[in-house]
Amino acid sequence: MNTSSQNNDKPSVTIAGSDNYNAGFYFPYAQNLFNLEDNIAWVRGPHSLRFGGAITRTYLINRGEEYYGQVNFPSWPDFLLGMNGAQNGTAGVLGNPQNGFSNVLYSFDLLGVLAGHARTWEISAYCQDDWRVNSRLTLNLGLRWEWLPPFTNLSGRATNMNPALVNPNPPPAGSLAGYVVPANWAYPVPAGVVKSGINRFVPGSGNHTRGPRVGFAYTLPPTRDRIVVRGGYGIYYSAVTGNSQFQSIPGLPWALIGVFSPPLNGSASWANPFQEPIPQLGQFPFFDPYTPDSDLSSVATQQTIRPAITQEYAFNVQTAITRTLALQIGYVGSNANHLIYSHSINQAGLATQQNPIRGQTTSTLSNLVLRVPYQGWDPAGFMEQGSEGRSNFNALEVTLKKNLSHGLQFLSAYTWSKTLSTGAANVVGSTFGGGTIGDQDDLYAGYGEANFSRRNRLIVSAIYELPGFDQGSGIAEKMSSGWALSTVVALQSGTPLTLLNTNSNNLFGTSRDFAYLDLSAPGCNGRLDLGGSVRSRLNEYFNTNCVTNPPVISSDGGTGFGNTRPGLLRGPTQHNVDLSLRKTTALTGRMALEFRAEFFNAFNSTQFGNPDATFSDGLPSFGRTTRTSVAPRVGQLALKLIF
Numbered sequence: 001m002n003t004s005s006q007n008n009d010k011p012s013v014t015i016a017g018s019d020n021y022n023a024g025f026y027f028p029y030a031q032n033l034f035n036l037e038d039n040i041a042w043v044r045g046p047h048s049l050r051f052g053g054a055i056t057r058t059y060l061i062n063r064g065e066e067y068y069g070q071v072n073f074p075s076w077p078d079f080l081l082g083m084n085g086a087q088n089g090t091a092g093v094l095g096n097p098q099n100g101f102s103n104v105l106y107s108f109d110l111l112g113v114l115a116g117h118a119r120t121w122e123i124s125a126y127c128q129d130d131w132r133v134n135s136r137l138t139l140n141l142g143l144r145w146e147w148l149p150p151f152t153n154l155s156g157r158a159t160n161m162n163p164a165l166v167n168p169n170p171p172p173a174g175s176l177a178g179y180v181v182p183a184n185w186a187y188p189v190p191a192g193v194v195k196s197g198i199n200r201f202v203p204g205s206g207n208h209t210r211g212p213r214v215g216f217a218y219t220l221p222p223t224r225d226r227i228v229v230r231g232g233y234g235i236y237y238s239a240v241t242g243n244s245q246f247q248s249i250p251g252l253p254w255a256l257i258g259v260f261s262p263p264l265n266g267s268a269s270w271a272n273p274f275q276e277p278i279p280q281l282g283q284f285p286f287f288d289p290y291t292p293d294s295d296l297s298s299v300a301t302q303q304t305i306r307p308a309i310t311q312e313y314a315f316n317v318q319t320a321i322t323r324t325l326a327l328q329i330g331y332v333g334s335n336a337n338h339l340i341y342s343h344s345i346n347q348a349g350l351a352t353q354q355n356p357i358r359g360q361t362t363s364t365l366s367n368l369v370l371r372v373p374y375q376g377w378d379p380a381g382f383m384e385q386g387s388e389g390r391s392n393f394n395a396l397e398v399t400l401k402k403n404l405s406h407g408l409q410f411l412s413a414y415t416w417s418k419t420l421s422t423g424a425a426n427v428v429g430s431t432f433g434g435g436t437i438g439d440q441d442d443l444y445a446g447y448g449e450a451n452f453s454r455r456n457r458l459i460v461s462a463i464y465e466l467p468g469f470d471q472g473s474g475i476a477e478k479m480s481s482g483w484a485l486s487t488v489v490a491l492q493s494g495t496p497l498t499l500l501n502t503n504s505n506n507l508f509g510t511s512r513d514f515a516y517l518d519l520s521a522p523g524c525n526g527r528l529d530l531g532g533s534v535r536s537r538l539n540e541y542f543n544t545n546c547v548t549n550p551p552v553i554s555s556d557g558g559t560g561f562g563n564t565r566p567g568l569l570r571g572p573t574q575h576n577v578d579l580s581l582r583k584t585t586a587l588t589g590r591m592a593l594e595f596r597a598e599f600f601n602a603f604n605s606t607q608f609g610n611p612d613a614t615f616s617d618g619l620p621s622f623g624r625t626t627r628t629s630v631a632p633r634v635g636q637l638a639l640k641l642i643f
Contacts, residue, residue: 012070017617032059053125060118078103082270099266107273112255117154140215148239152199156185161300174289206306209237247299253285259381262504290376297381339389346382347440379509391421410462419453424566425498448566457492482584496567502616507558514562516550541611544623571610604633
């Protein structure tokens, strides 16, 4: 690569649907927690009172000054060619009259002084009364107060971008409007930059929280204490994570993020994938003015970001069927609001005769940069993290438990549930709220069943102590006694599938999109779900003919968004049995020898993972199942001396 040596320190290369080399970031940091807490319990008559409080001081010390560069290719042929638009012959065609389309899908680079010393206080206090009203009814009443402010940062590192102050039409000479530095900023403040007057990243909101808790337990008469009804409700708060606020540090003035994506990366090649010039570390901190022709990226933390609120509620009935067998049936649920949610705030609008944008009355790929809300900023790379995310969970739970008797004990639990969430396609593994797929102007474009949700789940764990065949003494008794067999059986539904598509021809500049479903397409026959066993659908789990490129809506090949949503289909179910056989032999009164034979996936059943659900990966990858979700049978032997 023809670039400075600092760019080659830890390169990362991704080929879509295939390999990924060196995908991680390297940020060394230390976390120190100083906690002072005290609790008091006071029992007075039927009341069990508890009071308490805590003060926590959190230090996060980042020491990294790093460069991270990532180059992404849509396919192996593109990786091998590595040409820019002029070299591969696409300049002037395919709707891009200037630089054409590079074989590089997009490149991403991060450089800067990323070290920092974040600080925050958290203060809490609570009171609770467990009130035994009578022999049948107990009430639980409580209240918790917490102060959960945003982080501050030493050395003036708590910088941020405020979109409300950004100039949407910057002059040709450039503008710095929108950059915000904290009160402890020790450097000159250029014209246009605002000094906030606080050392926090943002003022935040809802920092003082109050969470009531209420619960009850009631024994139904005249059941002789064999049927108990329980219920509870509580409101809980989660502090805004430090990670969500630290996203402003990798942006100017302390660092520089470059996202070079279609249709603005036609000049990118394997040899020169990044935007030049790339500054040296010694140049930071500095401010880079944005102009009508620039393509900057940044992550802004919303000024009014606030702690998440979760309401949890439960109701269940417990009954003793026999002296050793208990049944519980209940409903549990939760509703969370103000979760971290990130999305692009610079997605291009649709220009029409009735709605002109900067003089543009039509929408094409070539005038994309004129249709964005903030000129000079990347359509997909100007992000804001706020508190608009939400999720909810509802479930029926049935538990049957048998205590040990006649050598047998078991616990079986069945859950019928559903989890819905914003950013449902990538909840797991996402630290930014997962809202960066599809129409960025629609908060609920990605709302649906979360990618970890399993509608049905049955778990049975059991232990059976085998009776001894010889009740005498000596070797025969030792060999026949002390045997036990245990198992864990797991049966569960598959997880939701989300059909995705990477589309560089998106007319609005958002290339990460949901796939487009057309049930009238040739070969679809109006049915996406093929049915049948998973094994019979390994090469085509669903009808791939039903998924097509989104319709072209501009004269130069620009397309609209996909029309699917998370959870359109479900992945393969899972069924797994683990077995264990153990033999315990008493050697002396205080010493025993235990032998164990354990088998995971004991019957060696093949359990398939989810198929490739990304349309842009192309056939034959799209729709094909190439991996398993559970390892083949694994056996292990163990010998333990107990003394």
